[in-house]
Amino acid sequence: MKKTMKVAAFAGVASLLLAACGGSSGGGGKSLTISSDLPLQGTNKDQNDEANNAMKLYLDQIGNKVKDKSGTEYTLSFKAYDDSTAAKGSWDDAQCAKNAQDHVANANEIAVMGTFNSGCAKIIVPILNQDPNGPMLMVSNANTNPGLTKPWDPGEPEKYYPTGVRNYARVISTDDFQGAAGAQFMAQKAGVKKCYVLNDNSTYGQGVSKAFADNAPKQGITVAGFAPYDPKQPNYTALFNKIKALGGVDCIYVGATFDQNGGQIVKDKVAVLGDNTKVKFLAPDGFVGYPDFDKMPEAQGAYMSFSGLAADSLIARGGKPAEFAKAFQAKYGSPLQNSYSIYAVAALQVILAAIEQSDGTRKSVTSAVFSGSGISVPTDSSMLGQAIQIDPKTGDTTARDMTILQLQNGKEMTLMPWTVQ
């Protein structure tokens, strides 16, 4: 009992000491923090590290300063959150929930750039939405799941906004358009007639492959089959032999991310059905930006769609993106090669534009995006080389630009831009 008393006494003294140091909860003042929330472990590590570096560079370029609508100047700092765990090697639901709590708890934090995975956004957005000082704004550079902003599955998107007020925007287009662009390209340019559609059974994979499968018949493509594959399988020769037995399949669509055993899928596809000139291979942006995929001999000639404009074509446009890529190379000694990094800076520009139209509070920053005519970033300063316009009703970008890429000699080359009607 004496021991218990000692422990209790120690706890009491410690509490008093800590409380004695107390003051206000900090924050506010003339400084603001913009954070990112991306998976920084596993296969997405490199491209998300690049995105964080690109955002830090952009903030440096603007002097880490921003003014609100009253002319008050704020010093900006950047904080990178990791929503992945080593155990999973990808985003983790508990980590996403914890990050959301931390975003809200960090009094200086004004808005979040992220997430990379739509599943993680579905956990974070409702929490930021209920921020007592918010809702807190989140702008994504990579979430393509339509349900986050428009009716898709039952209850979506309302269930992500418990307060009834929107707080989530994105600068990239959605999977329904990406799937449609893929189907249109395959029919009109690649000349395919019969496709087999696979997906990795993830939220993303199911959504984008369903969009492709729904649009393919409208373009005159027969969908020979629609099936999930198990990313844990050691090989898929049986699956592709089954597809071969169907006869006449001249295209494989894989709605997946490359880290879901995409390498094995491509190897076995080529081994059983032939190379990518014989039976065309199309994957969505889940395969974009993976050097391991780009280097695979079996992957050469594969097509990829991207829900926006690819890095090389953006940089080739000259102007702001080209200048930024040059500065990135100078600072970090490596080229800016990932499209999502450029879109991360574009999302950051949306956040900065929202702060400029606000009074410097979270609520006001969010309101700037979802009221009036919304947020727009003019062409001359836009990192995308064209104006960025966010629809204030949904938070979606008004752009419908897609890009079709092809792997050529180990490089992701832009084949053509594709605008979805």
Next chain:
Amino acid sequence: MARHTSIESTSNRRWAIGFTAAAAFLFVLYHWIVPNSPQPVHDFVQGWFSNANTNEMIVYIIMALGLNVVVGYAGLLDLGFVAFWAIGGYVAGWLMSSFLGNFQINIFGNPAPGLEMGIHITFWWVLLLAGGFCALWGIIIGAPTLRLKSDYLALVTLGFGEIIPQVFVNGQDINGFNLSNGTQGITPIDPIKFFGFRDLGPFDLDYKFVIYSVICAGMVMVSLRLRSGRLGRAWLAIREDELAASMMGVPLMRTKLSAYAVGAFAGGLGGVVFATHINGVFAERFNFSISIIILAMVVLGGMGNVWGVMVGAIVLSWINGIGLQQLGNTINTTFNTDINFPSFNFLIFGSLLILMMIFRREGFIPEARTRLVMHEHDRDNEEVQ
């Protein structure tokens, strides 16, 4: 006998006071001290010992205590405990959300405005239902397999732990019925009503901590009471020597099944608690590594010892959650390095397990009986000398 009862009641009182004091301290810390502290103190606590992580720790403690009954008390190796976590989580998903939209049932439930469709049952009932449902599954799985011994039983539980999560991953269309919503998971889960007067939103982590602590205390009490009772002694007898236990009249099947059922019940509780913690249930979480981490908590902490298992769960969940990341950040900042420490998670776990097996096989806080068994060889050597 009277003396034994008196010692037991003193011991029970002691842990209850200690547990309550620790929980009260943490509540005060997160509710009053941290929010009123200067920003550096606030950032330090939130960075190294955030309340979200503490709540997750409690989930792991509940799970580890459940597995301790199966592995630590009864000596049955279970490599698929994550399955019960998954089942418990999905029971919360089915009974505390608008997911099953064809129904409109509300039994003291607390649906958010606009999400009244579906089944909404109060958190406390769902806890019991999930626990009971998992216990039932424990018995169903256990009944035909518990005749198997050691390695073979481990393989069957491993299979179970792999099959159940796959059912949920692929469960969005089972003959037209959506069981689990596949990888999209089920969100949101109804908020808990804090003892009837307050809806616990996403920022009421301190109040959730109180509720989770009560559940955890219940699990500790059940573990201790069972351990010292007739059933607990039967479990230990089976663990030490199954044949001898059988010869002494211990009904093997019934006793083993009860261990499985109690462990599974705890898994169900943990599943519901975790679902309310992250406000959803996602099939992709339930992978094999979770079963191994929970098993490591039991082994490292001290198989069979409730306090040891709790320490194991606290240490490993902290390392896995934020500890390694924070240590890595500190080292990288101090020495200007760029080492991705979290990627060494499994290396550190593995090394820790090897070191523990070499230097302290019985765990951090071993059960007295286990310590004796583990050091029997040393004692024999001493006697020979």
